[in-house]
Amino acid sequence: MQLKIALLGGDGIGPEVLAQSVKCLKAIEETFNHRFELVEAPFGAIAISGSGKPLPNKTLELCKASDAILLGAIGSLEYDNNPEAKVRPEQGLLRIRKELGLFASIRPIKMFPAFLGNSPLKRNIVENTDMVIFRELTGGIYFGQKTLSEDGTTASDLCTYSEGEISRITHLAFKSAKKRRKKLTLVDKANVLETSRLWRKTVTEISKSYPDVEFECLFIDNAAVQMMLNPRQFDVVLTDNMFGDILSDQGSVILGSVGLLPSASAGIDNAMFEPFHGSYPQAKGKNIANPVASILSTAMLLQHFNLNEEANAIVAAVHKSFVKKVVTADVLGSSKYGTDYVGDFISENIVESD
Amino acid sequence: MQLKIALLGGDGIGPEVLAQSVKCLKAIEETFNHRFELVEAPFGAIAISGSGKPLPNKTLELCKASDAILLGAIGSLEYDNNPEAKVRPEQGLLRIRKELGLFASIRPIKMFPAFLGNSPLKRNIVENTDMVIFRELTGGIYFGQKTLSEDGTTASDLCTYSEGEISRITHLAFKSAKKRRKKLTLVDKANVLETSRLWRKTVTEISKSYPDVEFECLFIDNAAVQMMLNPRQFDVVLTDNMFGDILSDQGSVILGSVGLLPSASAGIDNAMFEPFHGSYPQAKGKNIANPVASILSTAMLLQHFNLNEEANAIVAAVHKSFVKKVVTADVLGSSKYGTDYVGDFISENIVESD
Ligand SMILES: [Mg+2]
Ligand SMILES: [Mg+2]
Numbered sequence: 001m002q003l004k005i006a007l008l009g010g011d012g013i014g015p016e017v018l019a020q021s022v023k024c025l026k027a028i029e030e031t032f033n034h035r036f037e038l039v040e041a042p043f044g045a046i047a048i049s050g051s052g053k054p055l056p057n058k059t060l061e062l063c064k065a066s067d068a069i070l071l072g073a074i075g076s077l078e079y080d081n082n083p084e085a086k087v088r089p090e091q092g093l094l095r096i097r098k099e100l101g102l103f104a105s106i107r108p109i110k111m112f113p114a115f116l117g118n119s120p121l122k123r124n125i126v127e128n129t130d131m132v133i134f135r136e137l138t139g140g141i142y143f144g145q146k147t148l149s150e151d152g153t154t155a156s157d158l159c160t161y162s163e164g165e166i167s168r169i170t171h172l173a174f175k176s177a178k179k180r181r182k183k184l185t186l187v188d189k190a191n192v193l194e195t196s197r198l199w200r201k202t203v204t205e206i207s208k209s210y211p212d213v214e215f216e217c218l219f220i221d222n223a224a225v226q227m228m229l230n231p232r233q234f235d236v237v238l239t240d241n242m243f244g245d246i247l248s249d250q251g252s253v254i255l256g257s258v259g260l261l262p263s264a265s266a267g268i269d270n271a272m273f274e275p276f277h278g279s280y281p282q283a284k285g286k287n288i289a290n291p292v293a294s295i296l297s298t299a300m301l302l303q304h305f306n307l308n309e310e311a312n313a314i315v316a317a318v319h320k321s322f323v324k325k326v327v328t329a330d331v332l333g334s335s336k337y338g339t340d341y342v343g344d345f346i347s348e349n350i351v352e353s354d
Numbered sequence: 355m356q357l358k359i360a361l362l363g364g365d366g367i368g369p370e371v372l373a374q375s376v377k378c379l380k381a382i383e384e385t386f387n388h389r390f391e392l393v394e395a396p397f398g399a400i401a402i403s404g405s406g407k408p409l410p411n412k413t414l415e416l417c418k419a420s421d422a423i424l425l426g427a428i429g430s431l432e433y434d435n436n437p438e439a440k441v442r443p444e445q446g447l448l449r450i451r452k453e454l455g456l457f458a459s460i461r462p463i464k465m466f467p468a469f470l471g472n473s474p475l476k477r478n479i480v481e482n483t484d485m486v487i488f489r490e491l492t493g494g495i496y497f498g499q500k501t502l503s504e505d506g507t508t509a510s511d512l513c514t515y516s517e518g519e520i521s522r523i524t525h526l527a528f529k530s531a532k533k534r535r536k537k538l539t540l541v542d543k544a545n546v547l548e549t550s551r552l553w554r555k556t557v558t559e560i561s562k563s564y565p566d567v568e569f570e571c572l573f574i575d576n577a578a579v580q581m582m583l584n585p586r587q588f589d590v591v592l593t594d595n596m597f598g599d600i601l602s603d604q605g606s607v608i609l610g611s612v613g614l615l616p617s618a619s620a621g622i623d624n625a626m627f628e629p630f631h632g633s634y635p636q637a638k639g640k641n642i643a644n645p646v647a648s649i650l651s652t653a654m655l656l657q658h659f660n661l662n663e664e665a666n667a668i669v670a671a672v673h674k675s676f677v678k679k680v681v682t683a684d685v686l687g688s689s690k691y692g693t694d695y696v697g698d699f700i701s702e703n704i705v706e707s708d
């Protein structure tokens with residue numbers, strides 16, 4: 001297969017962890033005989049210092065012309081410490097999502113047996129957890145109309161959803177469920193919210209086209225509880241922007257290390273893959289950042305193009321690094337291995353399975 | 355002290371658990387020389403069958419004329435299984451809150467060492483957890499304007515808050531923090547929501563009148579995570595209606611048994627105390643319901659009137675029941691004790707401390 005992949009290193013540890021993903025992509029190219037055209041472009045704080053824009057036009061053009069995007073991370077202390085700044089790295093992220101129609105955030109939450117002990121939950125509860133959260137990313141109350149009365153004493157936020165916004169992510173989620181354990185849980189608050197009732201009606205209707213997928217609904221307060229009591233019950237979780245914000249953070253933390261978690265933002269025509277973690281500017285250039293989240297995001301990218309064997313080869317190499325304890329110190333305090341070394345180990349252990 | 359207390363047994367296990375609270379109130383009366391006038395009145399499904407209304411006028415009058423209200427539980431299978439029913443038990447709850455101006459839900463989350471093992475969280479994380487959640491109960495998106503477009507394809511929910519709604523609960527929360535460990539955490543989503551920014555501005559302003567209370571802010575997604583990673587960090591948590599719905603359910607579950615958790619709804623002039631658990635109709639009349647949540651709600655009632663020694667006497671008797679394993683089967687599977695027996699044990703062990 002031939003793929004053109006845009007590489008946006010971004011800020012902080014972004015470029016370092018992305019470099020390890022590139023090693024893996026090269027190993028996949030060689031081992032499985034693919035052609036990946038990898039093109040780097042500036043994005044985030046680093047792009048602001050160059051062109052004044054967090055998402056320069058050239059970068060956007062490249063992204064549009066690519067089959068997929070691999071992102072490192074975005075955000076810098078310089079801007080975090082300056083709330084007055086008019087141009088901010090994060091605006092680049094909002095704009096790229098909008099321009100490319102990336103309406104679904106996809107977050108796999110899969111327990112790695114090697115790190116069971118890192119979870120705040122008891123071992124028997126969190127063991128074998130394996131879910132994917134589909135969070136609507138461009139609608140809902142985060143993007144609704146905001147008002148503040150002239151005297152500053154009354155404020156409002158409007159949450160709106162349309163059937164179209166709901167159905168496009170719902171189809172993505174059901175398609176994913178079909179390939180997994182065939183269960184989809186819609187999380188809403190349909191006992192009080194009108195938008196939730198529209199979600200429930202729309203998703204229930206669509207569920208009929210996926211008769212082999214078990215479909216259930218859960219209220220958000222109960223879902224937040226179930227995430228702690230029995231996360232194994234979840235396969236695909238589908239929810240709106242705000243509920244997804246809460247649930248996916250909660251889901252991440254039950255795994256015990258945010259340095260291991262990949263994620264994707266997807267639309268109909270485009271997809272971007274990035275570690276769940278942020279730009280961690282304090283660690284920049286120190287060769288201590290965990291490259292696994294970025295590497296697993298690369299596996300998600302391959303899976304997106306149905307290169308499942310290739311994706312599995314990456315995951316297997318990551319597992320091997322866990323077993324051999326070739327990991328960074330954030331997941332194993334006593335470890336002396338750096339970002340580079342872990343990236344080398346994983347990429348060198350990518351092999352065709354028999 | 356003389357107190358008039360309205361007793362609303364309500365539905366399901368409500369009357370049974372409330373009966374155990376009455377035993378405790380009588381023991382307190384005797385031991386500490388108080389006069390409690392206890393008056394029962396119908397409320398909930400049982401009131402609908404009598405008068406057609408979940409909150410009959412006479413019950414409301416009684417509540418208004420009383421110093422405080424003790425509620426058992428509300429909700430019945432008959433109505434849960436009939437979504438078409440126009441009159442519902444839960445409407446009584448909404449109406450009583452409105453009529454009595456009960457704008458704050460108060461939920462203490464205190465770990466009982468005896469049941470540490472019941473928590474889904476690891477022992478070292480949840481040990482010594484002791485917080486109170488103040489959830490705004492009558493505003494926000496749950497009560498805002500709802501719309502559904504004529505063709506049924508677009509829906510909206512409006513979240514509004516006024517300075518007045520925020521400041522009245524904020525003062526209650528700060529006053530509570532002053533009597534506790536002197537820390538207050540506001541949970542919001544001020545990086546995206548206008549209402550959250552009004553909360554943050556208003557609460558920050560009010561915090562200056564409580565200089566001895568440490569004040570901090572947390573985004574809801576992070577708060578949901580911190581509740582699992584380090585619940586001990588929280589003393590008083592203050593938040594809006596929807597975020598409070600999620601956080602207080604999450605907080606409850608980390609304790610490992612919902613049968614132990616008291617709660618209150620308070621306003622300026624009125625207060626109602628009730629177990630956090632529901633009416634559990636499946637257990638009705640079986641003498642298996644856990645009366646501790648109701649009994650601890652009674653302790654909260656006494657505390658509300660600054661009868662702290664009296665409240666502590668109840669809590670001490672409850673602790674004794676834990677130590678002696680005189681508990682119901684929901685918290686200790688092997689236990690053979692029923693609701694009545696546990697209620698007798700606790701009320702008989704209420705003594706003046708030396
Ligand atoms: Mg978040
Ligand atoms: Mg709730």
